[in-house]
Amino acid sequence: MSEIRFEDVTKIFGRSVEAVKDLSFIIEDGEYVSLIGPSGCGKTTTLRLLAGTILPTKGQIFFNDQPMENVRIQDRNIGFVFQHFAIFPHMTVRENIAYGPTVRGRSRKEIEHLVETALKSVQIGDKAELYPDSLSAPDWQKTALARVLASEAEVLLLDEPLGALDQKIREEFQLFLRDLVKKEKLTAIHVTHDQAEALTISDRVAVMNKGKLIQLGTPADLIYHPNHLFTSFFVGESDFLEGVVIDDTKKEAKVRIGQSIIKVKNMGVEKGKRVAVAVRREFFQVEQISTKDLSNSLPGIVIEDQFLGLLRRVRIKLENQQIIEAKIHAKHPINFKENEKVRVNIEPSITRCFDYPKEGIASALEM
Structure with a gap:
């Protein structure tokens, strides 16, 4: 060898x-x-x-x-x-x-x-x-x-x-x-x-x-x-949530995204810094707004729920106007309707938090 x-x-x-x-x-x-x-x-x-x-x-x-x-x-x-x-x-x-x-x-x-x-x-x-x-x-x-x-x-x-x-x-x-x-x-x-x-x-x-x-x-x-x-972007499918770090003192940092605050895995981010929080689309959990309070979630409105075979793609506009796509199982018990209010739950341990690129995300991910 x-x-x-x-x-x-x-x-x-x-x-x-x-x-x-x-x-x-x-x-x-x-x-x-x-x-x-x-x-x-x-x-x-x-x-x-x-x-x-x-x-x-x-x-x-x-x-x-x-x-x-x-x-x-x-x-x-x-x-x-x-x-x-x-x-x-x-x-x-x-x-x-x-x-x-x-x-x-x-x-x-x-x-x-x-x-x-x-x-x-x-x-x-x-x-x-x-x-x-x-x-x-x-x-x-x-x-x-x-x-x-x-x-x-x-x-x-x-x-x-x-x-x-x-x-x-x-x-x-x-x-x-x-x-x-x-x-x-x-x-x-x-x-x-x-x-x-x-x-x-x-x-x-x-x-x-x-x-x-x-x-x-x-x-x-x-x-x-x-x-x-780039790895988050190229391998599989991820969305990048744009926010600002408001607490960097614990294992899970707090990031403000729009009017909401979520916890993310702390990868050495600094308070006050703008960040891009990478979440794989398969890891988003989408729930109806009437569901019990989801402590680490973002509110949004459904744009589309599209059947893809074994999966469904749910496109959601968050309150900060950013559009994300969640990949959920085709057998998910809820069929989301256009304009339905939902909450997108995010498990902190599966997030990746990167410094926001100076040139912007689109330019940083050019191939």
Whole structure:
């Protein structure tokens, strides 16, 4: 297995286009890490830097403390799996898998052992003599994965590897892929636009924006403990309540929002400071105004209650004229009517309170 370390890595294309900027992070031996972020944020550039197809403008990348600056692609012990199936159409599955150890000069006996072991690992031994045009999409990807295993790679780079699969198959393949990586003791770096995929398959997830690493944490960290405004915005769905801190002395700070005061988790906010309180839309609790007093709630008026399948989206205008969206279960006992007065309950422990950005929330969240 391999530990991967980025130290202040920047890649500039042309004279001034910073594709990635000052990346510093560590991927542990055997860890499965996904990179997510908006298009153009630097995910694929980071993968290419790891592969060695491009070199950093400054900074260094290490595999097990060895700098990669002068190490050729073929000597990095890396395997690749892409969205568009990169296997040879004129070769059988067996021949495709044998290609890597063959070009590495392995003996015939070694090649046969590596191929058989890889076929067994990815569960396509019964398709070994077939050509790619006879395979299903999942079996194409299994062939590509088996080729990586037979090449004895220690690091697996995956660029949208499940993008061409149907949703149902894709969900099943996620578990297969994670189990394979763990069983084979690989270190995996996975680029995807599918957040659910990243959160399901990964030990940790890196959130990127504008070439910078915003947060690297476990899936639960990103959902429940985002440490940056952008993470709250990009991972899942959150609304940002604008307010002012009126008490910062306790574990739960008090924030005035409109004419109401709510308690929020104190993340080091200061009294008198303007803040943005992030709340995930699934965490809002909407109740009719006649319900017993809700001590940590905001009054509002329903704009719309829309059915979304398993969930409903309730759009609410708060007393400060801010519009929020609550995601509630489709079986919620109350069907809210347009212009109905409600209260939105907020559990302090699930809030995240950030200093209000000088440039405004919209500008701070630009992608």
